[in-house]
Amino acid sequence: MTLEPFGVRLRRAMDQRGPLCVGIDPHASLLADWGLSDDIDGLERFTRTVVEALADRVAVLKPQSAFFERFGSRGIAVLEQAVADSREAGALVLMDAKRGDIGSTMAAYAATYLDPASPLFSDAVTVSPYLGYGSLRPALDLARESGTGVFVLALTSNPEGAEVQHAVRADGASVAATMLDHLRAENADAAPMGSFGAVVGATLGGSLGAARAELDINGPLLAPGIGAQGATAADLPEVFGAAVHDVVPNVSRGVLRHGPDTAALRSSAERFADEVREAVSAVDPAAG
Numbered sequence: 001m002t003l004e005p006f007g008v009r010l011r012r013a014m015d016q017r018g019p020l021c022v023g024i025d026p027h028a029s030l031l032a033d034w035g036l037s038d039d040i041d042g043l044e045r046f047t048r049t050v051v052e053a054l055a056d057r058v059a060v061l062k063p064q065s066a067f068f069e070r071f072g073s074r075g076i077a078v079l080e081q082a083v084a085d086s087r088e089a090g091a092l093v094l095m096d097a098k099r100g101d102i103g104s105t106m107a108a109y110a111a112t113y114l115d116p117a118s119p120l121f122s123d124a125v126t127v128s129p130y131l132g133y134g135s136l137r138p139a140l141d142l143a144r145e146s147g148t149g150v151f152v153l154a155l156t157s158n159p160e161g162a163e164v165q166h167a168v169r170a171d172g173a174s175v176a177a178t179m180l181d182h183l184r185a186e187n188a189d190a191a192p193m194g195s196f197g198a199v200v201g202a203t204l205g206g207s208l209g210a211a212r213a214e215l216d217i218n219g220p221l222l223a224p225g226i227g228a229q230g231a232t233a234a235d236l237p238e239v240f241g242a243a244v245h246d247v248v249p250n251v252s253r254g255v256l257r258h259g260p261d262t263a264a265l266r267s268s269a270e271r272f273a274d275e276v277r278e279a280v281s282a283v284d285p286a287a288g
């Protein structure tokens, strides 16, 4: 079965479920707060609880691979199950793996997450372009073929990102703006939105500089940083301007800290989703 392009599926999910992405980040400290052991059983129970609470209602779930890799092959098995169960319940799965390597190795990462035959097959994956945007080509091509998506780190939510991402090339363009340019070209002619997204932190306030004018990539903008990193839904219009209509805000710890109670996880996700809806609806899509 061939999937519709990821951008089509994502826009539909955003319209139907609201644009929120909830991260599945089983930090050791969260396992402890939930009364779970820091072992494979704790990981499995934490993950199953989040998936059961949210996969039938949020647009996107974003498992953070690092927290599963930490437990070796049994952690990966929990991740595989979470991906399958989440997709089965109707959530799109964005695998947060932030892979990036030379093209020939990138092809193997692409096969891991974007080949429908893979046990970790996901709807989209995060990648790092800092070996050069062109090194991502195998992932971009496989995503196009398999109806999946790729999210490229452009302006990350952490303060250390600026030294790389705001660096200016000989032609005057910043590194981040260059990534956004590449993505715009990748998404050209796609409707209602392309499958190739950028990661732009919700924490960046007014500090995007010239890159803010480059956010119109005709693709999704994953915006982590709401909740534990200090940003709020109300910050989104200032950071993104009219591009806020393409933003998929991510909250991980801000929701997860309400577990293990299922109802509390759900109402927290609903609250964030309502706040995002309200902030986004206040922005005129035609505004600059």
Ligand SMILES: O=C(O)c1cc(=O)[nH]c(=O)n1[C@@H]1O[C@H](COP(=O)(O)O)[C@@H](O)[C@H]1O
Pocket: 023, 025, 064, 096, 126, 155, 156, 157, 158, 199, 200, 201, 224, 225, 226, 227, 228, 229, 250, 251, 252, 253, 254
């Ligand atoms: O790609 C990401 O998701 C990401 C990019 C970024 O710039 N900043 C960022 O925090 N993330 C991820 O988003 C999640 C944020 O988690 P919380 O701070 O708990 O909401 C983590 O899984 C991060 O790895």
